[in-house]
Amino acid sequence: MAKQPIFSPLISGEKIGCFAITEQGCGSDVRSLKLAASRDGSGYRLNGMKWNITNAPVADICMTFARLEEAGPNAISCFISETAAPGLTQSVPFDLMGNRGTPIGSLTFDNVALAADSLVGVEGQGLRVLYFGFLVERIFTGVSIVGCMQPVIDECLQYSLKREAFGRPISDNQYVQGHIVQAYTQLELLRSVVVRGLTALEKGQDCSTLASIIKMLASEAMHEACLNAMRIHGNYGYRRDFHFERLLRDSIGLFFAGGTSEIHKTVIWANLVADAQNRSKAKDNLRLDAYTGAGAAA
Ligand SMILES: Cc1cc2nc3c(=O)[nH]c(=O)nc-3n(C[C@H](O)[C@H](O)[C@H](O)COP(=O)(O)OP(=O)(O)OC[C@H]3O[C@@H](n4cnc5c(N)ncnc54)[C@H](O)[C@@H]3O)c2cc1C
Structure with a gap:
């Protein structure tokens, strides 16, 4: 075909x-x-x-x-x-x-x-195709979650500034501010790491650690943002005709689709260990060069 x-x-x-x-x-x-x-x-x-x-x-x-x-x-x-x-x-x-x-x-x-x-x-050699597909999927999950999280944060901010409790906007409370600041911080981190991932992908560089970080951060951050959006919106957030409960249910699917956070941690760990071993091998080679004179010759 x-x-x-x-x-x-x-x-x-x-x-x-x-x-x-x-x-x-x-x-x-x-x-x-x-x-x-x-x-x-x-x-x-x-x-x-x-x-x-x-x-x-x-x-x-x-x-x-x-x-x-x-x-x-x-x-x-x-x-x-x-x-x-x-x-x-x-x-x-x-x-x-x-x-x-x-x-x-x-x-x-x-x-x-x-x-x-x-x-x-x-x-x-299908696994080569698969692992490249995984990189694209994981990095683009980050792209779409950046797009999903921003309006959640915007809505929370607007609602918290308008909704009053105890005679003042709920946004006056540091607990409420903290939920929004936390989500915004996660979003900015995600944005940065997504740009790094896309750049690495475009340049054909090894980006499996970055891709796993992006997928893990995106799914965990989206879930936390949706849960806290429901808290901020109180009983309105819990309504089925309001979209936060749908976003929350969808965000749980993200824990699995594209690989679980547990699996991404094992990928990141394996890459960290491999890097550490390569660095220590390179150091050993440097020391060996000093003894054999290869370093001096270079
Ligand atoms: C919304 C949604 C969309 C999906 N879309 C697709 C799709 O389009 N195509 C597709 O092929 N699949 C798709 N999937 C399936 C998804 O890829 C799998 O659910 C995912 O890979 C996990 O596999 P599993 O569900 O069989 O769990 P299992 O592999 O059985 O794992 C069960 C639990 O054990 C943990 N676990 C397993 N091994 C380890 C380990 N070595 N270390 C630590 N923890 C471990 C897992 O993290 C998990 O918590 C989708 C899933 C969902 C929920």
Whole structure:
């Protein structure tokens, strides 16, 4: 399948795409995915199921990851296909707590035949595609949360200046100010780190630590801002016809979508350790150079 005709309508918004990794048996541990790919003539067959996928019930195009054992043990490959492909079934939307604007559901692959050019990248190297996709997803989560948090803060500020209790605006209380200042501080931090992440991504630099920091900060900050927005708005914030309760429910989904904070901490930790080891190796090499004279020669 030539890629250009697929991506143009996705970019223009004519078609909806989904990015399907998660399965019933695996979420964080992506390497244990079970969707099975097998070679079939010059193309492939897919069998199995993807689970809890944003836009799965409505997507026209699906990018997915499957285990192609013929390419080697544990070889994961990436495929892109039309969801109208025979044998591919889209579920109805799952009944979830939030994120109801983007239906989430499953995709069942029953011997779905894909042409050879449905393969994205190289057979068995799907994790390279996936990890790059993760970087983009995590950094762009930060971009969208910057856009979501700003109006929440603006509304809290305006409401707190107008709403009176005990004969004065509630904004006169340092506890109330603190909620807004905290959210604003988080937003400014997020903005800065998002710019660094986007710059690194554009330059093709390694930005997996930054991407994890952005995803973690964005989801935690958005959740805290929504919770405190409800506190500031008192009983009005708790109403279902007011948007803070919806934003709060959606923000909980962010704890999982794009990887959990626990997993991002493990990524950041692994990168910190690797950096520390590389620095200490570089220092050892410097010391060795001094003894062997290599440093002097340079
Ligand atoms: C709103 C929403 C949208 C989503 N959209 C998509 C989508 O479009 N495509 C897609 O593929 N998936 C999607 N997902 C699924 C999402 O990626 C997974 O929920 C997420 O990766 C976590 O996997 P899991 O739910 O299976 O939890 P598990 O992996 O089972 O983890 C359960 C708990 O254990 C913790 N845990 C697991 N391993 C470790 C560890 N090593 N160290 C510390 N803690 C650990 C986790 O942090 C979590 O708290 C979406 C989820 C939600 C809620």
